[in-house]
Amino acid sequence: MACMARILITSAIPYINGIKHLGNLVGSQLPADLYARYSRARGHEVMFICATDEHGTPAELAAAKAGMPVADYCAQMHEVQKNLGAGFRLSFDHFGRSSSQRNRELTQHFAGQLAEAGLIAEVEERQVYSNADGRFLPDRYIEGTCPNCGYDRARGDQCENCTKQLDPTDLINPRSAISGSTDLEVRATKHLYLRQSAMRDQLREWILSKTQMGGNGQPAWPVLTTSIALKWLDDGDGLQDRGITRDLDWGVPVKKGTEDWPGMEGKVFYVWFDAPIEYIAATAEWADAGGRGEGAWERWWRTDKGAEDVRYVQFMGKDNVPFHTLSFPATILGSGEPWKLVDYIKSFNYLNYDGGQFSTSQGRGVFMDQALSILPSDYWRWWLLSHAPESGDSEFTWENFQASVNKDLADVLGNFVSRITKFCRSKFGETVPEGGASGAREAALAAELETRVRAYEGFMEAMEVRKAAGELRAIWVAGNEYLQAAAPWSVVKEDPEAAAAIVRLSLNLVRLYAVLSQPFIPDAAAAMMTAMDCDDWSWPGEIGAALQALPAGHGFSVPEVLFRKITDEERADWQQKFAGVRN
RNA sequence: GGGCCUGUAGCUCAAUUGGUCAGAGCAGGGCGCUCAUAACGCCUUGGUUGGGGGUUCAAGUCCCUCCGGGCCUACCA
Numbered sequence: 001m002a003c004m005a006r007i008l009i010t011s012a013i014p015y016i017n018g019i020k021h022l023g024n025l026v027g028s029q030l031p032a033d034l035y036a037r038y039s040r041a042r043g044h045e046v047m048f049i050c051a052t053d054e055h056g057t058p059a060e061l062a063a064a065k066a067g068m069p070v071a072d073y074c075a076q077m078h079e080v081q082k083n084l085g086a087g088f089r090l091s092f093d094h095f096g097r098s099s100s101q102r103n104r105e106l107t108q109h110f111a112g113q114l115a116e117a118g119l120i121a122e123v124e125e126r127q128v129y130s131n132a133d134g135r136f137l138p139d140r141y142i143e144g145t146c147p148n149c150g151y152d153r154a155r156g157d158q159c160e161n162c163t164k165q166l167d168p169t170d171l172i173n174p175r176s177a178i179s180g181s182t183d184l185e186v187r188a189t190k191h192l193y194l195r196q197s198a199m200r201d202q203l204r205e206w207i208l209s210k211t212q213m214g215g216n217g218q219p220a221w222p223v224l225t226t227s228i229a230l231k232w233l234d235d236g237d238g239l240q241d242r243g244i245t246r247d248l249d250w251g252v253p254v255k256k257g258t259e260d261w262p263g264m265e266g267k268v269f270y271v272w273f274d275a276p277i278e279y280i281a282a283t284a285e286w287a288d289a290g291g292r293g294e295g296a297w298e299r300w301w302r303t304d305k306g307a308e309d310v311r312y313v314q315f316m317g318k319d320n321v322p323f324h325t326l327s328f329p330a331t332i333l334g335s336g337e338p339w340k341l342v343d344y345i346k347s348f349n350y351l352n353y354d355g356g357q358f359s360t361s362q363g364r365g366v367f368m369d370q371a372l373s374i375l376p377s378d379y380w381r382w383w384l385l386s387h388a389p390e391s392g393d394s395e396f397t398w399e400n401f402q403a404s405v406n407k408d409l410a411d412v413l414g415n416f417v418s419r420i421t422k423f424c425r426s427k428f429g430e431t432v433p434e435g436g437a438s439g440a441r442e443a444a445l446a447a448e449l450e451t452r453v454r455a456y457e458g459f460m461e462a463m464e465v466r467k468a469a470g471e472l473r474a475i476w477v478a479g480n481e482y483l484q485a486a487a488p489w490s491v492v493k494e495d496p497e498a499a500a501a502i503v504r505l506s507l508n509l510v511r512l513y514a515v516l517s518q519p520f521i522p523d524a525a526a527a528m529m530t531a532m533d534c535d536d537w538s539w540p541g542e543i544g545a546a547l548q549a550l551p552a553g554h555g556f557s558v559p560e561v562l563f564r565k566i567t568d569e570e571r572a573d574w575q576q577k578f579a580g581v582r583n
Numbered sequence: 584g585g586g587c588c589u590g591u592a593g594c595u596c597a598a599u600u601g602g603u604c605a606g607a608g609c610a611g612g613g614c615g616c617u618c619a620u621a622a623c624g625c626c627u628u629g630g631u632u633g634g635g636g637g638u639u640c641a642a643g644u645c646c647c648u649c650c651g652g653g654c655c656u657a658c659c660a
Contacts, residue, residue, distance in 0.1 A: 015660055058659060139658045227587055240657060392589050393653055411622060419619030484624040561620055
């Protein structure tokens with residue numbers, strides 16, 4: 001490979017509370033996997049990290065609802081999410097847990113460093129405590145009547161009816177959203193704040209430097225990423241300090257490095273402080289799992305220990321952008337230690353479901369487990385990636401899904417493999433035929449593929465997901481165009497050797513398609529490669545050469561149908577099944 | 584309220600710094616082919632780029648305004 005690089009890839013870590021829907025998947029883990037697979041295919045050294053985000057109030061409540069200790073609940077849900085990730089062929093090098101010992105130590109370490117740098121403030125504040133629930137309540141877990149509009153189910157942070165922002169103490173007849181109890185009181189409590197306002201100029205300068213293409217060809221960040229970051233930096237009074245501790249039982253205990261933090265006993269760090277640190281911790285967990293030692297993970301994260309040449313790319317939905325552009329960088333930079341800072345943030349808009357939003361609470365839309373129960377992962381991967389919400393929110397409809405998948409996967413790609421392998425079997429047997437020579441038509445095909453494959457590479461490297469999918473599809477189409485024009489079924493009647501040359505090239509196309517398609521549809525790619533009785537996954541250099549990998553005499557087999565079509569009946573059935581409430 | 588994004592053929596989306604940019608895929612129509620998952624290929628019908636105004640030799644592309652959709656607004660994560 002011309003320039004072998006080391007690429008660190010992280011996907012926003014999914015919250016432990018329940019199974020994620022396709023909108024969550026397409027916004028972070030799936031495109032991250034695409035990029036990881038492509039980068040590996042190009043010969044780069046890749047570290048692809050994800051994890052479950054396990055702390056916070058919702059996890060505690062979900063565990064309580066399930067009647068389980070929160071640690072057990074998280075352990076169980078982690079396994080569920082891990083298995084679903086595997087089901088979608090997400091190729092994580094490690095899928096960690098933010099509740100790991102590694103993350104606990106690192107989070108406490110960062111807090112200690114930040115405190116030493118004078119970037120932590122201790123703030124005495126007053127929060128609502130529910131005696132019945134035995135806990136402090138986050139603002140949004142307090143309900144009451146809105147003093148502005150009279151809506152009786154306003155939340156303590158904002159009234160959903162009139163959108164007025166509220167303070168919990170503004171509510172009339174406040175009650176716990178958890179238990180309904182009105183036995184609430186305001187208690188004084190002390191919390192730590194990350195003084196990110198002190199780093200505002202430094203952060204702004206950094207963000208602004210990413211709004212334009214950098215030196216060494218680094219692309220500018222998506223507008224979505226930088227606009228959200230700048231908004232938070234400059235909106236109103238500017239970047240606000242953020243509380244990074246909570247009065248909860250479940251989480252990373254507040255410590256200053258390895259020392260106790262006087263006055264902070266019984267408190268834990270806020271999930272959004274420890275969650276991004278888990279990217280680092282999960283890499284350490286990976287090293288631990290393989291008995292690799294400290295240096296193995298530090299060379300990805302410590303610029304003083306080998307990470308200076310690492311390219312770090314993050315993937316996330318737009319709701320996660322503030323934490324990745326501001327809070328986490330403030331943590332990294334503020335530590336005063338040589339940790340690796342992100343180089344590129346790829347953010348996504350939302351995927352909507354059939355005219356509305358996917359909704360976890362309402363069970364609206366398709367969830368990861370349900371998706372896999374009705375179709376193999378490649379179908380979903382292809383549709384989701386080829387319709388990734390890059391320029392704006394996009395929409396999933398069953399009609400579009402059926403049409404796209406049937407056309408692209410079954411007709412264009414699957415049928416190509418089917419027609420050429422079956423034709424060869426009937427005329428030449430299940431062996432790459434010999435004889436004949438390639439001519440102008442073959443040269444033209446190679447030239448077109450040369451152009452398209454290079455374009456595909458460019459889109460993949462730029463993480464232009466939709467465009468990459470479009471180019472890949474065009475590469476598949478080129479095979480059908482070639483076959484149609486070459487018409488070996490006619491040629492074979494007068495000139496079997498000429499037909500043999502056409503077939504030989506076409507069978508090589510199947511192998512080439514396997515290599516090129518693998519990042520999008522890994523299972524089908526593997527099936528194609530297996531059918532060609534080959535294991536040469538090397539990325540194509542000069543296309544003419546790549547189309548000679550399978551020599552005359554090489555055995556192959558006709559594969560099962562790669563993609564069956566989705567019927568109208570199935571579509572209608574699923575449409576109805578997933579419209580309503582889950583379960 | 585404020586901010587950001589978005590509105591391009593029936594559908595999903597493209598169009599470097601304003602200058603053949605009005606395009607692609609799907610759907611629709613016609614023709615061809617028969618190796619193949621009734622698949623494939625070729626040709627083709629669709630748009631005064633949400634409405635209106637402005638700047639410019641030239642505007643989906645910049646400005647203003649109106650209408651529509653979405654998101655964010657810091658204690659859900």
